[in-house]
Protein backbone atom coordinates (compact mmCIF):
# COMPACT_ATOMS: atom_id res chain seq x y z
CA UNK A 313 0.00 0.00 0.00
CA UNK A 314 1.24 3.49 -0.83
CA UNK A 315 1.70 5.05 2.61
CA UNK A 316 0.84 8.53 1.26
CA UNK A 317 -2.54 7.35 -0.03
CA UNK A 318 -5.65 7.64 2.14
CA UNK A 319 -6.30 4.18 3.47
CA UNK A 320 -9.36 2.25 4.42
CA UNK A 321 -9.89 0.57 7.75
CA UNK A 322 -12.48 -1.99 8.67
CA UNK A 323 -14.64 -1.52 11.73
CA UNK A 324 -14.61 -4.49 14.05
CA UNK A 325 -16.21 -5.28 17.40
CA UNK A 326 -13.69 -5.39 20.25
CA UNK A 327 -14.66 -6.98 23.56
CA UNK A 328 -13.67 -5.07 26.70
CA UNK A 329 -13.84 -6.58 30.16
CA UNK A 330 -14.85 -4.67 33.26
CA UNK A 331 -11.33 -4.40 34.60
CA UNK A 332 -9.83 -3.20 31.26
CA UNK A 333 -10.85 0.40 31.84
CA UNK A 334 -12.67 2.51 34.33
CA UNK A 335 -14.06 5.51 32.48
CA UNK A 336 -15.60 7.00 35.62
CA UNK A 337 -15.98 5.76 39.15
CA UNK A 338 -19.44 6.07 40.62
CA UNK A 339 -19.68 5.20 44.32
CA UNK A 340 -22.76 3.13 45.26
CA UNK A 341 -24.15 6.07 47.25
CA UNK A 342 -23.99 8.45 44.27
CA UNK A 343 -27.06 10.32 43.06
CA UNK A 344 -28.46 9.22 39.69
CA UNK A 345 -31.29 10.81 37.71
CA UNK A 346 -33.05 8.59 35.17
CA UNK A 347 -35.10 10.43 32.55
CA UNK A 348 -38.71 9.27 32.30
CA UNK A 349 -38.70 8.95 28.49
CA UNK A 350 -39.14 5.18 28.37
CA UNK A 351 -41.55 2.85 30.20
CA UNK A 352 -38.55 0.92 31.59
CA UNK A 353 -37.08 4.01 33.32
CA UNK A 354 -38.96 3.24 36.57
CA UNK A 355 -37.50 -0.27 36.80
CA UNK A 356 -34.00 1.10 36.24
CA UNK A 357 -34.54 3.50 39.17
CA UNK A 358 -35.77 0.62 41.39
CA UNK A 359 -32.77 -1.58 40.51
CA UNK A 360 -30.31 1.26 41.13
CA UNK A 361 -31.97 2.09 44.48
CA UNK A 362 -31.69 -1.56 45.56
CA UNK A 363 -27.94 -1.40 44.92
CA UNK A 364 -27.60 1.69 47.11
CA UNK A 365 -27.64 4.51 44.55
CA UNK A 366 -29.78 7.55 45.35
CA UNK A 367 -31.80 7.13 42.16
CA UNK A 368 -34.72 9.28 41.03
CA UNK A 369 -37.03 9.34 38.02
CA UNK A 370 -37.01 12.85 36.47
CA UNK A 371 -38.72 14.57 33.56
CA UNK A 372 -35.65 16.77 33.15
CA UNK A 373 -32.29 16.58 34.92
CA UNK A 374 -31.71 19.61 37.18
CA UNK A 375 -27.91 19.61 37.11
CA UNK A 376 -27.45 18.22 40.63
CA UNK A 377 -27.01 14.44 40.13
CA UNK A 378 -23.65 12.69 39.90
CA UNK A 379 -24.95 10.77 36.89
CA UNK A 380 -27.84 11.09 34.46
CA UNK A 381 -29.22 8.15 32.50
CA UNK A 382 -31.05 9.32 29.37
CA UNK A 383 -33.66 6.75 28.30
CA UNK A 384 -35.07 8.65 25.28
CA UNK A 385 -33.02 6.48 22.91
CA UNK A 386 -35.19 3.49 23.88
CA UNK A 387 -38.37 5.22 22.70
CA UNK A 388 -39.70 4.98 19.17
CA UNK A 389 -40.18 8.74 18.70
CA UNK A 390 -39.27 10.11 15.24
CA UNK A 391 -35.46 10.34 14.79
CA UNK A 392 -35.01 14.13 14.88
CA UNK A 393 -37.23 14.49 17.97
CA UNK A 394 -35.53 11.54 19.71
CA UNK A 395 -32.00 12.82 19.08
CA UNK A 396 -32.88 16.42 19.89
CA UNK A 397 -34.40 15.41 23.22
CA UNK A 398 -31.28 13.34 24.09
CA UNK A 399 -29.11 16.38 23.39
CA UNK A 400 -31.40 18.57 25.52
CA UNK A 401 -31.25 16.14 28.46
CA UNK A 402 -27.45 15.89 28.21
CA UNK A 403 -27.20 19.69 28.25
CA UNK A 404 -29.16 19.82 31.54
CA UNK A 405 -26.83 17.39 33.32
CA UNK A 406 -24.05 18.48 35.68
CA UNK A 407 -21.05 19.34 33.54
CA UNK A 408 -18.57 17.39 35.66
CA UNK A 409 -20.95 14.44 36.07
CA UNK A 410 -21.57 11.31 34.05
CA UNK A 411 -24.20 11.12 31.29
CA UNK A 412 -25.14 7.84 29.71
CA UNK A 413 -27.36 7.63 26.65
CA UNK A 414 -29.23 4.34 26.23
CA UNK A 415 -30.03 2.96 22.79
CA UNK A 416 -30.98 -0.30 21.11
CA UNK A 417 -29.21 -2.05 18.24
CA UNK A 418 -32.55 -2.87 16.59
CA UNK A 419 -35.20 -0.68 14.93
CA UNK A 420 -35.53 2.22 15.22
CA UNK A 421 -32.04 3.12 14.03
CA UNK A 422 -30.05 5.37 16.36
CA UNK A 423 -27.18 7.82 16.09
CA UNK A 424 -26.65 8.54 19.78
CA UNK A 425 -23.07 7.20 19.69
CA UNK A 426 -22.28 10.18 17.45
CA UNK A 427 -23.58 12.45 20.23
CA UNK A 428 -21.57 10.86 23.03
CA UNK A 429 -18.37 10.95 20.96
CA UNK A 430 -18.90 14.60 20.06
CA UNK A 431 -19.86 15.74 23.56
CA UNK A 432 -16.69 14.16 24.97
CA UNK A 433 -14.74 16.44 22.60
CA UNK A 434 -16.79 19.54 23.41
CA UNK A 435 -17.03 18.91 27.16
CA UNK A 436 -13.79 17.19 28.16
CA UNK A 437 -14.63 17.54 31.86
CA UNK A 438 -17.83 15.47 31.52
CA UNK A 439 -18.14 11.71 31.11
CA UNK A 440 -20.64 11.11 28.32
CA UNK A 441 -21.21 7.61 27.01
CA UNK A 442 -23.66 5.71 24.82
CA UNK A 443 -24.65 2.25 25.98
CA UNK A 444 -26.33 -0.07 23.51
CA UNK A 445 -28.63 -2.56 25.17
CA UNK A 446 -29.63 -5.62 23.17
CA UNK A 447 -32.25 -6.83 25.60
CA UNK A 448 -34.58 -3.92 26.39
CA UNK A 449 -36.71 -5.97 28.82
CA UNK A 450 -36.91 -4.09 32.08
CA UNK A 451 -35.23 -6.63 34.37
CA UNK A 452 -32.29 -7.38 32.01
CA UNK A 453 -31.78 -3.71 31.34
CA UNK A 454 -31.87 -2.65 34.98
CA UNK A 455 -29.30 -5.27 35.92
CA UNK A 456 -26.96 -4.40 33.01
CA UNK A 457 -27.11 -0.71 33.84
CA UNK A 458 -26.44 -1.25 37.50
CA UNK A 459 -23.31 -3.25 36.62
CA UNK A 460 -22.21 -0.78 33.94
CA UNK A 461 -22.48 2.15 36.37
CA UNK A 462 -20.60 0.24 39.05
CA UNK A 463 -17.81 -0.59 36.59
CA UNK A 464 -17.79 2.91 35.06
CA UNK A 465 -18.18 1.53 31.53
CA UNK A 466 -17.42 3.75 28.53
CA UNK A 467 -19.20 3.53 25.13
CA UNK A 468 -20.29 0.16 23.84
CA UNK A 469 -22.90 -2.56 23.71
CA UNK A 470 -23.54 -3.92 27.19
CA UNK A 471 -23.02 -7.61 26.53
CA UNK A 472 -23.21 -8.91 30.10
CA UNK A 473 -22.44 -7.80 33.62
CA UNK A 474 -18.68 -7.78 32.98
CA UNK A 475 -18.27 -7.01 29.29
CA UNK A 476 -19.04 -4.45 26.64
CA UNK A 477 -18.41 -4.63 22.90
CA UNK A 478 -17.02 -1.54 21.21
CA UNK A 479 -16.89 -0.99 17.43
CA UNK A 480 -13.34 0.14 16.67
CA UNK A 481 -11.45 1.04 13.51
CA UNK A 482 -9.28 -2.00 12.85
CA UNK A 483 -6.28 -2.52 10.67
CA UNK A 484 -5.98 -0.95 7.19
CA UNK A 485 -7.54 -3.24 4.58
CA UNK A 486 -6.14 -3.91 1.13
CA UNK A 487 -8.08 -2.88 -1.98
CA UNK A 488 -10.25 -5.74 -3.30
CA UNK A 489 -8.68 -7.62 -6.18
CA UNK A 490 -11.78 -8.13 -8.35
CA UNK A 491 -14.82 -5.94 -8.88
CA UNK A 492 -18.32 -7.15 -9.62
CA UNK A 493 -18.85 -5.42 -12.96
CA UNK A 494 -22.40 -6.79 -13.30
CA UNK A 495 -23.80 -4.29 -10.79
CA UNK A 496 -27.42 -3.14 -10.74
CA UNK A 497 -28.91 -1.68 -13.88
CA UNK A 498 -30.75 1.19 -12.16
CA UNK A 499 -28.88 3.24 -9.55
CA UNK A 500 -30.33 6.05 -7.47
CA UNK A 501 -27.57 8.39 -6.29
CA UNK A 502 -28.76 11.14 -3.92
CA UNK A 503 -26.49 14.18 -3.92
CA UNK A 504 -24.90 12.59 -6.98
CA UNK A 505 -25.01 15.54 -9.37
CA UNK A 506 -22.74 17.74 -7.25
CA UNK A 507 -19.90 17.53 -4.75
CA UNK A 508 -17.83 14.44 -4.05
CA UNK A 509 -20.76 12.07 -4.65
CA UNK A 510 -20.76 13.27 -8.29
CA UNK A 511 -17.16 12.05 -8.67
CA UNK A 512 -18.27 8.70 -7.19
CA UNK A 513 -21.25 8.48 -9.59
CA UNK A 514 -18.94 9.10 -12.58
CA UNK A 515 -16.50 6.40 -11.39
CA UNK A 516 -19.46 4.05 -10.89
CA UNK A 517 -20.66 4.74 -14.44
CA UNK A 518 -17.20 3.79 -15.75
CA UNK A 519 -17.29 0.53 -13.80
CA UNK A 520 -20.85 -0.71 -14.39
CA UNK A 521 -22.78 1.51 -16.82
CA UNK A 522 -26.56 1.09 -16.51
CA UNK A 523 -28.93 3.94 -15.70
CA UNK A 524 -27.89 6.41 -13.02
CA UNK A 525 -30.59 8.59 -11.49
CA UNK A 526 -29.03 11.58 -9.77
CA UNK A 527 -31.12 13.39 -7.17
CA UNK A 528 -30.55 16.85 -5.67
CA UNK A 529 -32.59 19.88 -4.60
CA UNK A 530 -31.09 22.24 -7.20
CA UNK A 531 -32.82 22.80 -10.50
CA UNK A 532 -30.82 22.58 -13.69
CA UNK A 533 -30.66 26.37 -14.24
CA UNK A 534 -29.47 27.14 -17.80
CA UNK A 535 -26.44 29.43 -18.23
CA UNK A 536 -27.23 33.03 -19.27
CA UNK A 537 -26.20 33.10 -22.93
CA UNK A 538 -24.63 36.56 -22.85
CA UNK A 539 -22.57 35.71 -19.73
CA UNK A 540 -18.95 34.56 -20.14
CA UNK A 541 -18.10 31.18 -18.56
CA UNK A 542 -16.99 31.16 -14.90
CA UNK A 543 -16.61 28.39 -12.38
CA UNK A 544 -16.16 30.20 -9.08
CA UNK A 545 -18.67 32.15 -7.06
CA UNK A 546 -16.61 35.33 -6.63
CA UNK A 547 -15.87 35.74 -10.34
CA UNK A 548 -19.44 34.94 -11.29
CA UNK A 549 -20.89 37.49 -8.84
CA UNK A 550 -18.65 40.14 -10.45
CA UNK A 551 -19.78 39.11 -13.93
CA UNK A 552 -23.43 39.28 -12.89
CA UNK A 553 -23.00 42.78 -11.41
CA UNK A 554 -21.42 43.97 -14.68
CA UNK A 555 -24.12 42.16 -16.69
CA UNK A 556 -26.86 43.85 -14.61
CA UNK A 557 -25.29 47.26 -15.21
CA UNK A 558 -25.17 46.65 -18.96
CA UNK A 559 -28.85 45.74 -18.89
CA UNK A 560 -29.65 48.84 -16.80
CA UNK A 561 -31.11 46.61 -14.06
CA UNK A 562 -30.75 47.28 -10.32
CA UNK A 563 -30.11 43.91 -8.66
CA UNK A 564 -29.52 43.42 -4.92
CA UNK A 565 -26.35 41.65 -3.70
CA UNK A 566 -28.55 38.89 -2.24
CA UNK A 567 -30.16 38.31 -5.62
CA UNK A 568 -26.77 38.34 -7.36
CA UNK A 569 -25.56 35.70 -4.92
CA UNK A 570 -28.68 33.54 -5.40
CA UNK A 571 -28.40 33.74 -9.19
CA UNK A 572 -24.67 32.96 -9.14
CA UNK A 573 -25.19 29.89 -6.95
CA UNK A 574 -28.08 28.66 -9.13
CA UNK A 575 -26.01 29.10 -12.31
CA UNK A 576 -23.04 27.23 -10.82
CA UNK A 577 -25.30 24.42 -9.57
CA UNK A 578 -26.89 24.09 -13.03
CA UNK A 579 -23.48 23.99 -14.70
CA UNK A 580 -22.18 21.38 -12.23
CA UNK A 581 -25.26 19.19 -12.82
CA UNK A 582 -24.80 19.34 -16.60
CA UNK A 583 -21.09 18.56 -16.25
CA UNK A 584 -21.82 15.46 -14.13
CA UNK A 585 -24.53 14.26 -16.54
CA UNK A 586 -22.14 14.70 -19.47
CA UNK A 587 -19.32 12.84 -17.71
CA UNK A 588 -21.58 9.91 -16.83
CA UNK A 589 -22.87 9.72 -20.41
CA UNK A 590 -19.30 9.90 -21.72
CA UNK A 591 -18.49 6.94 -19.46
CA UNK A 592 -21.17 4.92 -21.28
CA UNK A 593 -24.08 5.03 -18.83
CA UNK A 594 -27.52 6.58 -19.08
CA UNK A 595 -27.77 9.65 -16.80
CA UNK A 596 -30.97 11.29 -15.56
CA UNK A 597 -31.30 14.24 -13.18
CA UNK A 598 -34.19 14.40 -10.71
CA UNK A 599 -34.69 17.76 -8.96
CA UNK A 600 -35.75 16.28 -5.66
CA UNK A 601 -35.52 17.19 -1.99
CA UNK A 602 -34.84 13.83 -0.33
CA UNK A 603 -36.33 15.17 2.92
CA UNK A 604 -39.74 15.70 1.31
CA UNK A 605 -41.61 12.39 1.65
CA UNK A 606 -44.38 13.20 -0.82
CA UNK A 607 -41.99 14.45 -3.50
CA UNK A 608 -39.74 11.40 -3.05
CA UNK A 609 -42.69 9.01 -3.37
CA UNK A 610 -44.09 10.72 -6.49
CA UNK A 611 -40.74 11.29 -8.24
CA UNK A 612 -39.37 7.82 -7.60
CA UNK A 613 -42.65 6.16 -8.62
CA UNK A 614 -42.48 7.99 -11.97
CA UNK A 615 -38.75 7.31 -12.41
CA UNK A 616 -39.16 3.61 -11.70
CA UNK A 617 -42.04 3.40 -14.16
CA UNK A 618 -39.77 4.94 -16.78
CA UNK A 619 -36.45 3.15 -16.03
CA UNK A 620 -37.29 0.09 -13.93
CA UNK A 621 -36.95 -0.63 -10.22
CA UNK A 622 -34.03 0.86 -8.32
CA UNK A 623 -31.59 -1.96 -7.55
CA UNK A 624 -28.57 0.10 -6.45
CA UNK A 625 -28.69 2.98 -3.95
CA UNK A 626 -26.01 5.51 -3.08
CA UNK A 627 -27.15 7.95 -0.39
CA UNK A 628 -24.75 10.91 -0.51
CA UNK A 629 -27.10 13.84 0.18
CA UNK A 630 -26.02 15.88 3.17
CA UNK A 631 -25.68 19.37 4.61
CA UNK A 632 -23.74 20.91 7.51
CA UNK A 633 -24.93 23.39 10.17
CA UNK A 634 -21.88 23.41 12.46
CA UNK A 635 -22.25 24.95 15.90
CA UNK A 636 -21.31 23.88 19.44
CA UNK A 637 -23.91 21.63 21.07
CA UNK A 638 -24.78 24.22 23.75
CA UNK A 639 -25.75 26.76 21.06
CA UNK A 640 -27.43 24.41 18.60
CA UNK A 641 -31.11 24.90 17.79
CA UNK A 642 -33.68 22.24 17.00
CA UNK A 643 -34.19 23.83 13.56
CA UNK A 644 -30.47 23.35 12.78
CA UNK A 645 -30.56 19.72 13.87
CA UNK A 646 -33.63 19.12 11.74
CA UNK A 647 -31.90 20.74 8.73
CA UNK A 648 -28.97 18.32 9.11
CA UNK A 649 -31.23 15.30 9.71
CA UNK A 650 -33.51 16.10 6.73
CA UNK A 651 -31.34 14.87 3.81
CA UNK A 652 -29.54 12.05 5.63
CA UNK A 653 -32.12 10.58 8.01
CA UNK A 654 -35.53 11.63 6.65
CA UNK A 655 -34.05 11.29 3.15
CA UNK A 656 -33.04 7.64 3.59
CA UNK A 657 -36.31 6.81 5.35
CA UNK A 658 -38.30 8.39 2.48
CA UNK A 659 -36.26 6.62 -0.19
CA UNK A 660 -36.48 3.18 1.44
CA UNK A 661 -40.23 3.76 1.63
CA UNK A 662 -40.47 4.65 -2.08
CA UNK A 663 -38.39 1.77 -3.51
CA UNK A 664 -38.44 -1.94 -2.76
CA UNK A 665 -35.41 -2.45 -0.47
CA UNK A 666 -35.59 -6.21 -1.05
CA UNK A 667 -34.58 -5.59 -4.69
CA UNK A 668 -31.37 -3.79 -3.71
CA UNK A 669 -28.21 -5.64 -4.64
CA UNK A 670 -25.93 -2.74 -3.59
CA UNK A 671 -26.36 0.14 -1.15
CA UNK A 672 -23.79 2.72 -0.02
CA UNK A 673 -24.33 5.39 2.64
CA UNK A 674 -22.01 8.40 2.97
CA UNK A 675 -21.23 8.93 6.62
CA UNK A 676 -18.38 10.89 8.13
CA UNK A 677 -15.43 10.24 10.38
CA UNK A 678 -17.22 12.76 12.62
CA UNK A 679 -19.80 10.04 13.38
CA UNK A 680 -17.13 7.52 14.26
CA UNK A 681 -14.78 9.70 16.30
CA UNK A 682 -17.03 12.68 17.17
CA UNK A 683 -16.15 16.23 16.13
CA UNK A 684 -16.44 19.60 17.85
CA UNK A 685 -19.35 21.63 16.50
CA UNK A 686 -20.90 18.66 14.71
CA UNK A 687 -23.20 17.01 17.28
CA UNK A 688 -26.14 16.91 14.84
CA UNK A 689 -24.02 15.86 11.85
CA UNK A 690 -22.29 13.13 13.91
CA UNK A 691 -25.70 11.83 15.09
CA UNK A 692 -27.22 11.89 11.59
CA UNK A 693 -24.23 9.99 10.19
CA UNK A 694 -24.13 7.51 13.08
CA UNK A 695 -27.87 6.99 12.44
CA UNK A 696 -27.00 6.20 8.78
CA UNK A 697 -24.47 3.62 9.98
CA UNK A 698 -27.08 2.07 12.22
CA UNK A 699 -29.58 2.04 9.31
CA UNK A 700 -26.89 0.42 7.14
CA UNK A 701 -26.32 -2.37 9.66
CA UNK A 702 -30.08 -2.97 9.86
CA UNK A 703 -30.41 -2.99 6.06
CA UNK A 704 -27.54 -5.50 5.78
CA UNK A 705 -29.36 -7.78 8.23
CA UNK A 706 -32.72 -7.49 6.48
CA UNK A 707 -31.35 -7.94 2.92
CA UNK A 708 -28.60 -10.54 3.37
CA UNK A 709 -28.06 -10.88 -0.39
CA UNK A 710 -27.12 -7.21 -0.79
CA UNK A 711 -23.73 -5.55 -0.54
CA UNK A 712 -24.24 -2.74 2.01
CA UNK A 713 -21.42 -0.31 2.74
CA UNK A 714 -21.28 2.62 5.15
CA UNK A 715 -18.33 4.89 4.40
CA UNK A 716 -17.15 6.94 7.37
CA UNK A 717 -15.20 9.39 5.21
CA UNK A 718 -12.42 11.61 6.49
CA UNK A 719 -12.29 15.03 4.81
CA UNK A 720 -12.04 15.14 1.02
CA UNK A 721 -10.25 17.77 -1.05
CA UNK A 722 -13.62 18.89 -2.47
CA UNK A 723 -17.36 19.07 -1.89
CA UNK A 724 -18.35 20.64 1.42
CA UNK A 725 -14.66 21.10 2.36
CA UNK A 726 -14.10 24.67 1.13
CA UNK A 727 -10.77 26.52 1.29
CA UNK A 728 -11.35 27.64 4.91
CA UNK A 729 -12.17 24.10 6.11
CA UNK A 730 -9.27 22.65 4.13
CA UNK A 731 -6.93 25.08 5.93
CA UNK A 732 -8.42 24.02 9.27
CA UNK A 733 -7.71 20.33 8.55
CA UNK A 734 -4.26 21.14 7.23
CA UNK A 735 -3.44 23.04 10.44
CA UNK A 736 -4.39 19.92 12.41
CA UNK A 737 -2.19 17.73 10.21
CA UNK A 738 -5.19 15.88 8.74
CA UNK A 739 -4.56 15.07 5.07
CA UNK A 740 -7.47 15.43 2.64
CA UNK A 741 -8.68 12.54 0.49
CA UNK A 742 -7.97 13.40 -3.18
CA UNK A 743 -11.30 13.34 -5.06
CA UNK A 744 -10.25 10.80 -7.73
CA UNK A 745 -8.72 8.52 -5.08
CA UNK A 746 -11.87 8.71 -2.90
CA UNK A 747 -14.07 7.87 -5.89
CA UNK A 748 -11.90 4.84 -6.72
CA UNK A 749 -12.03 3.61 -3.11
CA UNK A 750 -15.83 4.03 -3.16
CA UNK A 751 -16.28 1.94 -6.31
CA UNK A 752 -13.83 -0.76 -5.36
CA UNK A 753 -15.34 -1.28 -1.89
CA UNK A 754 -18.92 -1.14 -3.13
CA UNK A 755 -18.36 -3.54 -6.02
CA UNK A 756 -15.59 -5.71 -4.62
CA UNK A 757 -15.38 -5.30 -0.85
CA UNK A 758 -15.98 -7.94 1.77
CA UNK A 759 -19.74 -8.41 2.12
CA UNK A 760 -19.44 -9.17 5.82
CA UNK A 761 -17.83 -5.79 6.45
CA UNK A 762 -20.57 -3.15 6.42
CA UNK A 763 -18.70 -0.14 7.85
CA UNK A 764 -15.33 1.26 6.96
CA UNK A 765 -13.36 4.37 7.87
CA UNK A 766 -11.49 6.10 5.06
CA UNK A 767 -8.83 8.76 5.59
CA UNK A 768 -5.38 8.52 6.99
CA UNK A 769 -5.29 10.63 10.14
CA UNK A 770 -8.88 9.95 11.13
CA UNK A 771 -8.48 6.22 10.92
CA UNK A 772 -5.63 6.22 13.40
CA UNK A 773 -7.07 8.90 15.74
Ligand SMILES: NC(=O)c1ccc[n+]([C@@H]2O[C@H](COP(=O)([O-])OP(=O)(O)OC[C@H]3O[C@@H](n4cnc5c(N)ncnc54)[C@H](OP(=O)(O)O)[C@@H]3O)[C@@H](O)[C@H]2O)c1
Pocket residue numbers: 502503504505506507508509527528529530531577600601602603627628629630631650651655674675676677716717718719720721722723724725
Ligand atom coordinates in the same frame (compact mmCIF):
# COMPACT_ATOMS: atom_id res chain seq x y z
N1 LIG B 1 -16.55 16.31 1.50
C1 LIG B 1 -16.14 15.69 2.60
O1 LIG B 1 -15.02 15.91 3.06
C2 LIG B 1 -17.01 14.69 3.31
C3 LIG B 1 -16.50 14.03 4.43
C4 LIG B 1 -17.30 13.13 5.11
C5 LIG B 1 -18.56 12.85 4.64
N2 LIG B 1 -19.05 13.50 3.55
C6 LIG B 1 -20.40 13.19 3.11
O2 LIG B 1 -20.41 13.01 1.72
C7 LIG B 1 -21.62 13.49 1.15
C8 LIG B 1 -21.31 14.47 0.03
O3 LIG B 1 -20.60 15.55 0.59
P1 LIG B 1 -20.00 16.74 -0.28
O4 LIG B 1 -18.75 17.13 0.37
O5 LIG B 1 -20.03 16.38 -1.69
O6 LIG B 1 -21.07 17.88 0.05
P2 LIG B 1 -21.66 19.01 -0.92
O7 LIG B 1 -20.67 19.45 -1.91
O8 LIG B 1 -22.26 20.03 0.00
O9 LIG B 1 -22.79 18.22 -1.66
C9 LIG B 1 -23.92 17.79 -0.98
C10 LIG B 1 -24.83 17.12 -1.97
O10 LIG B 1 -26.04 16.74 -1.31
C11 LIG B 1 -27.15 17.26 -2.07
N3 LIG B 1 -28.23 17.51 -1.11
C12 LIG B 1 -28.20 18.23 0.04
N4 LIG B 1 -29.40 18.22 0.63
C13 LIG B 1 -30.21 17.47 -0.16
C14 LIG B 1 -31.55 17.09 -0.08
N5 LIG B 1 -32.35 17.47 0.94
N6 LIG B 1 -32.06 16.31 -1.06
C15 LIG B 1 -31.29 15.91 -2.10
N7 LIG B 1 -30.00 16.24 -2.23
C16 LIG B 1 -29.46 17.01 -1.27
C17 LIG B 1 -26.60 18.51 -2.72
O11 LIG B 1 -27.30 18.88 -3.87
P3 LIG B 1 -28.32 20.12 -3.84
O12 LIG B 1 -27.63 21.24 -3.15
O13 LIG B 1 -28.60 20.35 -5.27
O14 LIG B 1 -29.48 19.61 -3.09
C18 LIG B 1 -25.21 18.04 -3.12
O15 LIG B 1 -25.26 17.28 -4.30
C19 LIG B 1 -22.40 14.12 2.31
O16 LIG B 1 -23.36 13.21 2.79
C20 LIG B 1 -21.35 14.34 3.37
O17 LIG B 1 -21.89 14.31 4.68
C21 LIG B 1 -18.30 14.42 2.87
